[in-house]
Amino acid sequence: MIKRWTIDKIREFVEKNSESKLLTNEYLGFSQKLQFKCACGSNFEKTFTKFNNNNQRKCDVCQPPKASRSVE
Ligand SMILES: [Zn+2]
16 A cells, blocks of 8 residues: 655544654654654654554553563
């Protein structure tokens, strides 16, 4: 599926699909690290690909990157 993301679509996606908020105001491409604000109040950086495809939708404290236990 080819889908062209814009910063507005990403922001909408983030708000609908996570408890985080998007802080970045410009989307430059899939390899760009975007700034998010986690529900806990911490800011974190992630590419949208990771956020979307890998379900990394919280900061590293709330959701450690290599957690092996199954959540949800
Ligand atoms: Zn957090």
